[in-house]
Each structure stands twice: as C-alpha cells, then as structure tokens.
Amino acid sequence: MSYHHVPVMLKEALFYLNCRPGKTYVDGTLGGCGHALEILKNTEPDGRLIALDMDKDAIKNARERLSGFGSRVTLTHHNFSHLPTVLSRIHTASVDGILVDLGLSLYQLQESGRGFSFMRDEPLDMRMNKDETTTAADLVNRLSVKDLKMLLWDYGEERSSMKIAEAIASYRQKKRISSTAQLAAIVRSAAFKGGRRQIDPATQTFQALRIAVNHELKTLEILLQSAPDLLNRRGRLVVISFHSLEDRLVKNKLREFQKGCLCPPDFPQCTCGKKPTMKILTSKPIRPDQEEIKRNPKARSAKLRAAERL
Numbered sequence: 649m650s651y652h653h654v655p656v657m658l659k660e661a662l663f664y665l666n667c668r669p670g671k672t673y674v675d676g677t678l679g680g681c682g683h684a685l686e687i688l689k690n691t692e693p694d695g696r697l698i699a700l701d702m703d704k705d706a707i708k709n710a711r712e713r714l715s716g717f718g719s720r721v722t723l724t725h726h727n728f729s730h731l732p733t734v735l736s737r738i739h740t741a742s743v744d745g746i747l748v749d750l751g752l753s754l755y756q757l758q759e760s761g762r763g764f765s766f767m768r769d770e771p772l773d774m775r776m777n778k779d780e781t782t783t784a785a786d787l788v789n790r791l792s793v794k795d796l797k798m799l800l801w802d803y804g805e806e807r808s809s810m811k812i813a814e815a816i817a818s819y820r821q822k823k824r825i826s827s828t829a830q831l832a833a834i835v836r837s838a839a840f841k842g843g844r845r846q847i848d849p850a851t852q853t854f855q856a857l858r859i860a861v862n863h864e865l866k867t868l869e870i871l872l873q874s875a876p877d878l879l880n881r882r883g884r885l886v887v888i889s890f891h892s893l894e895d896r897l898v899k900n901k902l903r904e905f906q907k908g909c910l911c912p913p914d915f916p917q918c919t920c921g922k923k924p925t926m927k928i929l930t931s932k933p934i935r936p937d938q939e940e941i942k943r944n945p946k947a948r949s950a951k952l953r954a955a956e957r958l
C-alpha cells in the first residue's frame with residue numbers, strides 16, 4: 649500500500665504559514681505527508697510538527713516517511729476537531745501555525761477501496777476513519793426520503809434532490825444498495841440532465857454522502873472556532889478547501905474573528921464585548937496558478953484562505 653497524494657498549493661501554503669526554525673506547527677490533514685515534509689524542511693533544524701489524520705492508513709504511512717525527523721514530529725490518529733485535547737495531552741498550550749488541506753487524498757480516492765468515487769465499483773463505505781460506525785450505505789438504506797432529500801440539498805446543493813431521494817427509496821424496497829455502481833446508476837436515472845450540468849450527475853450525491861459520513865462541515869466549524877485560542881500571537885491559520893460549502897464556512901468564520909463584535913447591526917452599542925482575534929491575510933481566496941492546474945487538474949477547485957492571530 650502506498651499512501652500517495654500530490655500536495656496542492658504547496659508554496660502558497662508554506663508562504664502563508666510563515667514557517668520558521670524553533671517554532672511549532674500543526675498539520676491537521678497529514679494525508680500523504682506532502683505539506684508536512686516541506687514544513688519540516690523549512691523549519692530545520694528544530695521546528696516541531698504535530699500531525700493529525702483521521703485515517704489510520706495515513707498515520708501508518710507517515711511513520712515510515714517522516715521517520716528521519718525523529719522527535720521533531722508527533723503523529724496522532726485523531727480528527728482535527730479534537731486538536732485542543734491533542735495539544736493538551738502533549739503539554740503544548742499553543743502553536744505558531746495550523747494548516748488544514750481538506751478533502752480526500754489520492755490514495756483514498758483511487759486505492760482505498762472505500763467507495764469515494766463513482767468511477768469505480770466498490771463497497772459504498774466512504775469512511776475516512778474506519779473506526780466510525782456509519783457508512784454511506786447505512787445512510788442511503790436507512791434515512792427517510794425527507795432526510796435524504798435534505799442531505800442531498802444541504803451538502804450537495806443538488807437540484808434534483810427530491811427525485812434522487814425518491815429513486816433511492818424505491819430501489820431499496822427491492823434490494824439493499826451496497827455498491828457505488830448501484831448508487832451511481834440510480835442517481836443517473838433520476839437526476840435532471842439538461843441545462844448547465846457538465847459534470848457526471850452522480851457527483852453531487854457522492855459529495856453530499858461523503859460530507860455526511862465524515863461530518864466534514866461540523867468538524868471544520870469546530871476546528872475554526874478553536875483556532876484563535878490555540879495560536880500564539882502572530883500565529884497563522886491556513887485552510888485549503890475544495891468546494892463552496894467549506895470555503896463559505898471559512899470565509900465567514902475568519903470575517904467574524906476579524907470583526908470581533910457579534911451584536912446585531914442595528915444595536916446602537918456593542919453589548920457582547922467580543923474583540924477582534926484574527927487579521928485576514930487573504931482578502932480574496934488564493935487559487936492555484938495555471939501551471940499547477942495543468943500539472944495537477946485536481947487542484948483546479950482549490951481555494952486557500954489565511955489569517956494571523958492578533
């Protein structure tokens with residue numbers, strides 16, 4: 649098994665993290681170690697890296713790939729939403745940078761056999777963390793039509809959400825849905841195909857299920873909320889996201905940190921007393937350049953946002 653991935657916006661991520669020797673950084677989404685390796689190289693000789701991944705395969709691969717860096721690296725199989733606990737367990741109150749590069753690694757998409765892609769016929773699983781109990785098959789076979797519709801609408805922005813939910817419910821009355829090929833065929837038969845839709849009709853359904861199985865938006869929100877308290881003064885938060893739901897969450901949260909006050913706009917005076925905690929460093933999201941997109945077309949939807957602790 650090789651846990652591979654092509655890191656996205658590597659130089660941009662390093663620039664915004666502002667890596668320096670003697671400092672401590674968190675990579676919340678270790679994956680194939682692409683960003684982690686460069687963070688370690690750019691903080692020689694004594695910078696520390698605390699790296700998390702909720703996929704045990706990523707941690708196993710990293711034990712080998714990062715072994716040369718010895719005690720400079722701490723690897724841990726955790727969701728990044730548990731970062732405060734992880735840091736307190738290793739007696740680290742705060743760090744100088746936190747990076748999260750969201751979504752799936754190429755290994756997970758192409759080799760894990762966990763049904764993340766409708767291009768392959770695999771068991772409908774989609775768990776990044778195999779210790780979790782609910783799979784995508786559990787959701788499509790158990791949820792009511794109403795809940796399925798909401799899931800497809802909320803996490804996939806799928807216009808045909810009702811039709812797809814009904815098609816799933818009708819199919820599962822005859823047979824359990826257990827493979828990606830079954831689900832992709834059901835979605836393709838039910839989804840609206842005209843208009844501006846240029847992608848496979850199954851794309852949004854697969855995205856929605858993956859987000860739901862891995863609680864992706866909830867865990868991102870928890871991480872963002874805790875970030876200012878975990879960063880040293882002038883410490884950096886860097887987030888690379890791949891779809892509009894994630895990017896919107898990051899944009900809004902960073903704006904909230906920069907603004908401070910949470911009082912409704914029609915309040916004559918601030919009563920919440922909240923002060924700004926972060927300064928936004930990227931007024932617009934940073935996108936990969938054309939050369940990177942040519943080399944790695946999967947990078948084309950990436951957006952990077954960064955902010956600094958005040």
Ligand SMILES: C[S@@+](CC[C@H](N)C(=O)[O-])C[C@H]1O[C@@H](n2cnc3c(N)ncnc32)[C@H](O)[C@@H]1O
Pocket residue numbers: 653654655656676677678679680681682683684700701702703706726727728729749750751752753776867868
């Ligand atoms: C896009 S890959 C990261 C690639 C990595 N930056 C590299 O250069 O190789 C995303 C990784 O983050 C992990 N991941 C996604 N969400 C996570 C979360 N909430 N907590 C911990 N790991 C997560 C996935 O299991 C996957 O290995």
